[in-house]
Amino acid sequence: MADDYLWVEGVPFFNNFNPETLRQLRDEFVIKAEDVVTVTYPKSGTNWLIEILCLIHFKGDPKWIQSVPIWERSPWVESDFGYQLLSEKEGPRLISSHLPIQLFPKSAFSSKAKVIYAIRNPRDVLVSGYFFWSLVTTCKKPKSLEEYFEWFCQGNVVYGSWFDHIHGWMSMKDRENFLILSYEELKKDTSKTVEKICQFLGKTLEPEELKLILKNSSFQAMKENKMSNYSFVDGTFLRNELPLIRKDIPGDWKNHLTVVQAEAFDKLFQKKMADLPRELFPWE
Numbered sequence: 442m443a444d445d446y447l448w449v450e451g452v453p454f455f456n457n458f459n460p461e462t463l464r465q466l467r468d469e470f471v472i473k474a475e476d477v478v479t480v481t482y483p484k485s486g487t488n489w490l491i492e493i494l495c496l497i498h499f500k501g502d503p504k505w506i507q508s509v510p511i512w513e514r515s516p517w518v519e520s521d522f523g524y525q526l527l528s529e530k531e532g533p534r535l536i537s538s539h540l541p542i543q544l545f546p547k548s549a550f551s552s553k554a555k556v557i558y559a560i561r562n563p564r565d566v567l568v569s570g571y572f573f574w575s576l577v578t579t580c581k582k583p584k585s586l587e588e589y590f591e592w593f594c595q596g597n598v599v600y601g602s603w604f605d606h607i608h609g610w611m612s613m614k615d616r617e618n619f620l621i622l623s624y625e626e627l628k629k630d631t632s633k634t635v636e637k638i639c640q641f642l643g644k645t646l647e648p649e650e651l652k653l654i655l656k657n658s659s660f661q662a663m664k665e666n667k668m669s670n671y672s673f674v675d676g677t678f679l680r681n682e683l684p685l686i687r688k689d690i691p692g693d694w695k696n697h698l699t700v701v702q703a704e705a706f707d708k709l710f711q712k713k714m715a716d717l718p719r720e721l722f723p724w725e
């Protein structure tokens with residue numbers, strides 16, 4: 442069991458998750474109009490986005506991000522810990538999730554809560570995931586990148602198929618309370634993308650505040666912030682040193698996938714994503 446998944450409605454999860462909690466979460470958890478929800482497929486730059494949202498909340502002041510763990514500032518709704526914390530929290534909440542849309546709390550779809558969905562080039566998601574999941578104790582551990590490549594293409598990885606995740610959430614794309622961002626645009630012009638997020642949230646920033654946000658959410662700052670780099674997560678989740686904040690190089694997949702794998706992935710991408718607008722995928 443230690444090296445396997447827990448399957449819920451055809452989706453693989455960490456094996457310490459409780460299927461009943463997941464079903465209860467979907468049917469009973471109330472997303473409120475004032476909540477801000479971050480949803481991503483794992484390894485799409487989620488923690489970076491959360492850090493930015495926390496900093497926007499305090500106008501760039503790093504006190505909160507330096508004193509409270511990231512998973513308490515914006516709890517993972519699908520974890521027992523996060524579910525509990527969020528259920529007890531008063532007022533507007535930051536909420537994080539990697540859930541595919543069919544397992545997300547149903548209440549969200551009739552709520553005005555703002556949802557930000559971040560997408561990243563799946564080739565980089567794949568490589569980042571390979572290094573990350575190899576260290577996680579509560580899911581299947583790939584023996585090699587070749588093996589993980591096959592799993593990823595088949596959706597036999599934690600939280601299921603990347604292609605299905607995107608398709609599911611893109612059914613929300615025309616809603617006013619749904620913002621789609623890409624890791625690539627955040628990387629290319631962080632300042633402009635932070636302003637876009639603020640506009641979506643109905644917030645304004647002074648130039649000095651924006652500068653503070655950029656400084657305090659930079660790759661280096663996050664790597665050094667023990668409240669954000671998961672360095673003190675206990676060993677039951679991670680086998681050893683964690684590369685959560687690993688390389689920060691869009692296109693790093695080129696250093697890892699073979700030409701044959703890259704070509705096979707291109708074909709799969711074309712086949713699976715042809716029905717979605719090209720603008721969603723700025724790296725293509």
Ligand code: A3P
Nearest residue numbers: 484485486487488489569659660686687688689
């Ligand atoms: P790499 O493994 O390709 O380096 P998630 O938070 O969804 O798990 O995503 C992790 C990815 O986001 C990792 O990608 C990590 O390095 C990158 N990342 C984390 N913080 C970042 C930051 N401040 N700036 C840029 N990339 C960051």
